[in-house]
Amino acid sequence: MKTFLSIAVISCTLLLANFMVANSNDVETVVKEVPPYAKWGGIAMQKTKEKYPKASIIDYLHIGREEGTDRSTEKFKLWLREGDREFGIFIDITFDRQTEQILNITLTETPR
DSSP states (O other): OHHHHHHHHHHHHHHHHHHHHHHHHHHHHHOOOOOTTHHHHHHHHHHHHHHOTTOEEEEEEEEEEEEOSSEEEEEEEEEEEETTEEEEEEEEEEEETTTOOEEEEEEEEEOO
């Protein structure tokens, strides 16, 4: 009986340890780093909502960053729906690399 009880305790301990390791691995895969362009993406969405207050943003794409010596430009494309109409908006946010002060924001509408 002691042998059976010992085996049962060991088995439960191993199962519990395996469960805890599996769950900690799941948590690690879910937690991801915030991308460096996230701040600029939030600004792009905010400016789009200001210009198109009745539209819904249904898709978001970070195109990339153009690096300059003093300034950089983050480029995004947002897809909007306003009633029956769907259209894209290209947003370029140019900022000072040192201070991250925004120098220019352009929004260009596109049918594709």
